[in-house]
Amino acid sequence: MPQFEFHNPVRLLFGAGTIDRLGEEAARYGGRAMLATGRGSARDSGLLDRAVALLDDAGLDVTVFDRIMPNPTDEIVDEGAELAREQNCDVMVAVGGGSSMDAAKAIAVAATHDSPAREFLKPQDRAQPTDATLPLICATTTSGTSSELTPFAVVTTTSETMKSAIRSDYIYPRAAIVDPELTLTCPPSVTANTGADVFAHAMEGYFSTHANPLTDLFAERAMTLVGRHLPRAVDDCSSLDDREGMALANVYAGYVLSNCGASALHALEHPISAHYPEVAHGAGLAAMMVTFVERYWDRDPYRFGRIAHLLGRGIAGAAFEESAEYAADAIQVLLSRIGLDIRLGDLGVERDMLPTIVDDARHYMSTAIEKTPVELSREDLIALLEASFAAE
Numbered sequence: 001m002p003q004f005e006f007h008n009p010v011r012l013l014f015g016a017g018t019i020d021r022l023g024e025e026a027a028r029y030g031g032r033a034m035l036a037t038g039r040g041s042a043r044d045s046g047l048l049d050r051a052v053a054l055l056d057d058a059g060l061d062v063t064v065f066d067r068i069m070p071n072p073t074d075e076i077v078d079e080g081a082e083l084a085r086e087q088n089c090d091v092m093v094a095v096g097g098g099s100s101m102d103a104a105k106a107i108a109v110a111a112t113h114d115s116p117a118r119e120f121l122k123p124q125d126r127a128q129p130t131d132a133t134l135p136l137i138c139a140t141t142t143s144g145t146s147s148e149l150t151p152f153a154v155v156t157t158t159s160e161t162m163k164s165a166i167r168s169d170y171i172y173p174r175a176a177i178v179d180p181e182l183t184l185t186c187p188p189s190v191t192a193n194t195g196a197d198v199f200a201h202a203m204e205g206y207f208s209t210h211a212n213p214l215t216d217l218f219a220e221r222a223m224t225l226v227g228r229h230l231p232r233a234v235d236d237c238s239s240l241d242d243r244e245g246m247a248l249a250n251v252y253a254g255y256v257l258s259n260c261g262a263s264a265l266h267a268l269e270h271p272i273s274a275h276y277p278e279v280a281h282g283a284g285l286a287a288m289m290v291t292f293v294e295r296y297w298d299r300d301p302y303r304f305g306r307i308a309h310l311l312g313r314g315i316a317g318a319a320f321e322e323s324a325e326y327a328a329d330a331i332q333v334l335l336s337r338i339g340l341d342i343r344l345g346d347l348g349v350e351r352d353m354l355p356t357i358v359d360d361a362r363h364y365m366s367t368a369i370e371k372t373p374v375e376l377s378r379e380d381l382i383a384l385l386e387a388s389f390a391a392e
């Protein structure tokens with residue numbers, strides 16, 4: 001067995017009611033907090049007021065920055081960073097989904113360095129965060145991106161139509177609050193999209209050159225939990241048991257993502273939602289996932305056979321390899337159950353943009369493409385997108 005390394009420094013607070021520890025966690029790192037969140041849902045659900053009260057009770061001065069949009073931009077990051085500097089904030093607190101957490105990480109960097117956010121996102125010669133980066137506490141309201149457990153902040157650079165990630169150990173959150181009760185207000189479509197993202201993180205990490213025995217363990221468990229709990233969470237948003245199952249799946253997938261990174265599907269999805277910001281990240285992934293597995297399951301029959309079994313579609317009593325050809329079907333059934341049996345054309349992607357999407361992926365996300373244990377040429381990637389464009 002080759003050597004491997006496994007690392008995740010984030011203190012995890014998991015379970016119903018852990019949000020109540022937000023104030024004490026943030027107070028460990030300073031007295032002036034910026035609370036970063038999205039434009040509506042935390043305010044509408046009452047969570048924003050609750051979070052402010054928790055921070056206030058812990059003795060923190062709170063500056064609220066609630067302008068973060070889905071697929072956040074470098075401009076909104078720079079705006080938040082300027083406010084954080086003006087208010088002398090010494091700790092960032094993110095309450096929300098992946099967009100809020102990723103933007104908060106990028107604000108933690110941009111507020112403490114002389115360069116604007118785009119300098120940390122360039123494909124070449126990018127600025128690197130230092131230990132001046134503000135400490136960050138994350139409380140996630142979706143079971144999706146695992147941003148609360150990763151060293152990545154995905155941000156779109158508006159001037160370049162480029163969606164890329166800051167990658168740095170300095171943006172690992174100091175603590176992740178994963179309180180499944182916070183996800184009870186997540187609507188069915190967001191539950192489905194973010195759940196598809198969890199599955200992609202686990203599957204891409206499982207079929208990655210960076211997989212190791214520990215990430216395999218987490219990836220298999222994450223895919224099992226998604227198969228069991230995601231359809232039920234979409235059907236009945238108020239089911240705490242299923243919300244807890246998905247929250248745990250998201251944690252497991254976070255350990256996979258933080259150690260393996262993403263691979264080809266994420267490399268292709270980022271330029272899609274950079275050019276089409278209305279496309280939800282998980283929906284973009286879902287549109288390509290089945291085609292990807294149909295084309296490449298035979299490159300690792302054991303692993304894809306395992307996936308078929310984990311989703312309840314394996315051949316009983318047979319070697320895992322014999323079930324590999326059913327993995328794509330198993331994933332399609334799962335996606336159908338959550339309303340995401342979709343293709344890129346359904347999402348508004350234009351067919352003549354497919355080569356541009358591939359060129360952007362190769363330019364900005366080459367590392368992720370290289371983690372896919374398949375030689376993927378420009379033509380292969382275009383063919384993958386063409387096959388994902390419309391149902392046959």
Ligand SMILES: [Fe+2]
Pocket residue numbers: 145197200201266281
């Ligand atoms: Fe993702």
